Amino acid sequence: MVDGRCTDAVALPLYGDTPSPGVCAICDRYEGPSRGIGDTVARVARVTGVAAVARSVERITGKPCGCADRRRRLNDIAPFRLDQT
Secondary structure, three states: OEOOEOOOOOOHHHHOOOOOHHHHHHOOOOOOOOOEHHHHHHHHHHHHOHHHHHHHHHHHHOOOOOHHHHHHHHHHHOEOOOOOO
């Protein structure tokens, strides 16, 4: 998301540049403000290099790492309140 518009090349043909909040909530490539603790953990993993290691292990073993599911579950368990009005 940039300025409220989706920039994901995979999602654009499917949902356009303004997908519904429901679509954003399940997007594995979401990069907007953190929606919950899962997004924060995903950012920390990317910055520290843990995410790259997980993707490498995933490619080598052929088994999914479960990062997207974990991110989604953590966001469901501990969401952040984004509307500060």
